[in-house]
Amino acid sequence: MGGVVATLIQPDGTAVRIADAQKGESLMEAARRAGVAGILAECGGACSCATCHVFIDKLWFSKVGDPDQVEEEMLDMVDYIRRPTSRLSCQIRLHEGLSGLVAEVAPEL
Amino acid sequence: MGSTSGEATAEDMNDVQDAKLIAEGTLLDPFVHKHPRRFYAAMRRLDPVHYDKSIDMYLISRWEDIQAIQRDPLTFSVNKGYHEQQAKGFAEEFQQILREKGGGYFPDAIMSDPPYHTRVRKLMENAFTAHRVKELEPRIEAVVGGLIDEIADRGSMNAVTDFAQPLTIRIICEQLGLDWSIKDKIARWSTAVTAQIGRMQDRAEMLEHAAQICELQHHIIAAMREWQAQPREDMISDIVHAKEGDGEGSVLTFEEAVSLVRALLIAGNETTATALSNLVFILATQPEVLAKLQQSADDDKLMNRFVEELLRIEPPVRGLSRMTTRDVELGGKLLPQGAHLLLMYASANDEPEVFPEPRKFDMDRTNIMKHVSFGGGVHKCVGIALARMEIKVAARQLVRRLGNFRLAIDENAIAFLPTVATRTMESLPVTFERIG
Numbered sequence: 001m002g003g004v005v006a007t008l009i010q011p012d013g014t015a016v017r018i019a020d021a022q023k024g025e026s027l028m029e030a031a032r033r034a035g036v037a038g039i040l041a042e043c044g045g046a047c048s049c050a051t052c053h054v055f056i057d058k059l060w061f062s063k064v065g066d067p068d069q070v071e072e073e074m075l076d077m078v079d080y081i082r083r084p085t086s087r088l089s090c091q092i093r094l095h096e097g098l099s100g101l102v103a104e105v106a107p108e109l
Numbered sequence: 110m111g112s113t114s115g116e117a118t119a120e121d122m123n124d125v126q127d128a129k130l131i132a133e134g135t136l137l138d139p140f141v142h143k144h145p146r147r148f149y150a151a152m153r154r155l156d157p158v159h160y161d162k163s164i165d166m167y168l169i170s171r172w173e174d175i176q177a178i179q180r181d182p183l184t185f186s187v188n189k190g191y192h193e194q195q196a197k198g199f200a201e202e203f204q205q206i207l208r209e210k211g212g213g214y215f216p217d218a219i220m221s222d223p224p225y226h227t228r229v230r231k232l233m234e235n236a237f238t239a240h241r242v243k244e245l246e247p248r249i250e251a252v253v254g255g256l257i258d259e260i261a262d263r264g265s266m267n268a269v270t271d272f273a274q275p276l277t278i279r280i281i282c283e284q285l286g287l288d289w290s291i292k293d294k295i296a297r298w299s300t301a302v303t304a305q306i307g308r309m310q311d312r313a314e315m316l317e318h319a320a321q322i323c324e325l326q327h328h329i330i331a332a333m334r335e336w337q338a339q340p341r342e343d344m345i346s347d348i349v350h351a352k353e354g355d356g357e358g359s360v361l362t363f364e365e366a367v368s369l370v371r372a373l374l375i376a377g378n379e380t381t382a383t384a385l386s387n388l389v390f391i392l393a394t395q396p397e398v399l400a401k402l403q404q405s406a407d408d409d410k411l412m413n414r415f416v417e418e419l420l421r422i423e424p425p426v427r428g429l430s431r432m433t434t435r436d437v438e439l440g441g442k443l444l445p446q447g448a449h450l451l452l453m454y455a456s457a458n459d460e461p462e463v464f465p466e467p468r469k470f471d472m473d474r475t476n477i478m479k480h481v482s483f484g485g486g487v488h489k490c491v492g493i494a495l496a497r498m499e500i501k502v503a504a505r506q507l508v509r510r511l512g513n514f515r516l517a518i519d520e521n522a523i524a525f526l527p528t529v530a531t532r533t534m535e536s537l538p539v540t541f542e543r544i545g
Binding site for chain 2: 040042043044045046047048049050069070073074076077078079080109
């Protein structure tokens with residue numbers, strides 16, 4: 001049960017610590033449940049809208065990993081706010097190894 | 110350079126003309142229906158939340174107000190807005206016909222409000238993820254390739270009936286697992302279903318459309334009963350056997366499932382076909398866009414941007430409805446509870462403050478994803494990835510194999526379907542040359 005902690009920094013600079021993230025759910029789902037501002041996830045987690053965009057903390061990025069091709073194409077559509085550690089949070093499956101994860105919510109489109 | 114007073118006069122004249130357009134114009138006016146952009150621009154400038162008395166609806170014309178509505182699905186109800194719009198003027202008779210002759214009246218389960226909507230949407234989503242659609246790409250390539258084989262040597266086609274409609278119908282039949290032999294019926298069924306939110310049918314047309322919808326429902330109910338007993342690898346099975354969690358509400362009721370299969374068959378079909386007709390229109394009227402695509406057909410990222418800009422500049426959906434569930438202020442106007450709204454997507458996409466030079470086809474727009482052609486918020490189009498993929502593959506193959514597209518009809522003679530729901534060309538004759 002549970003076991004994953006994640007911290008998201010909202011667009012206004014305040015941090016939300018999610019203490020009850022579940023293994024197997026996506027970072028987007030955990031963030032939506034916690035009411036994190038800026039995670040809209042309009043397409044519902046289908047990797048189709050780029051409204052759950054986050055910048056992964058540099059220290060965590062290698063553990064989270066690179067986007068696959070489908071996600072890469074969606075991130076390209078928001079190139080003007082993209083950074084090297086950009087990911088769509090709906091595509092990040094949480095597991096114990098990611099407990100402690102820190103990421104910043106990207107600004108709105 | 111004109112004199113200052115001269116410019117002011119021209120502007121005043123514009124104001125006068127625009128005010129007149131708003132006072133007298135309505136979405137049902139044939140001229141406005143055909144050339145809505147001037148009307149939209151006048152509304153945005155002078156009366157952004159404009160009451161159109163001929164359809165008894167408030168027309169929402171600004172990007173910001175549409176966004177505010179989409180972000181607040183409880184105040185602005187899709188359930189009430191959509192079902193109020195449905196068969197308006199004949200609603201009781203329409204529902205009665207479906208109950209007596211169509212196997213039942215099934216309200217659209219997806220055209221609902223949270224929290225009910227949240228559950229239904231979740232049960233539909235797995236069928237539509239971008240990754241799932243990516244797996245379909247080779248099949249979509251094959252369908253598009255086959256269609257172009259049929260038309261390539263002809264040198265001319267009606268892009269609506271020879272390309273856009275057959276392409277989307279073939280794909281949706283494959284995806285749902287329905288037999289291709291119903292292709293002619295699907296076009297008729299689509300027209301009938303879309304007309305119910307179009308506000309431009311008379312009673313005789315409603316009766317004819319209702320008969321079509323009865324036939325449609327009998328067809329999908331029979332298929333679903335068969336699939337219920339024997340699951341297959343297709344979207345009807347996905348819907349019939351969808352399950353999220355346990356207990357009450359973890360599966361769809363049969364009534365909900367019928368409404369969703371109907372929505373998949375029709376909603377995605379009609380709008381995607383419209384986008385594909387628009388694609389051919391752009392290729393035939395914007396040679397520099399065509400040239401750029403011909404140079405870059407293998408560049409997935411550029412093609413993605415092309416698709417998004419096509420959708421922004423010519424959104425297939427003209428307007429969808431909401432209804433206020435409380436008194437609320439919007440765009441400086443106080444709306445009473447029960448106000449019926451129509452979101453004018455093409456107007457929002459045309460707003461120069463959001464999209465500079467909005468009539469310019471510009472694939473390099475940084476904020477290209479801000480267009481509202483797929484709606485937004487919890488009701489954002491669920492078929493978004495499939496629609497994009499169909500348009501992208503169609504564009505790629507069209508520009509690789511055909512060239513020199515020209516309209517074979519005067520642009521002003523192009524007629525549009527009589528509906529406020531979509532902006533769909535009835536017919537688009539074009540000529541072209543085979544190049545591959």
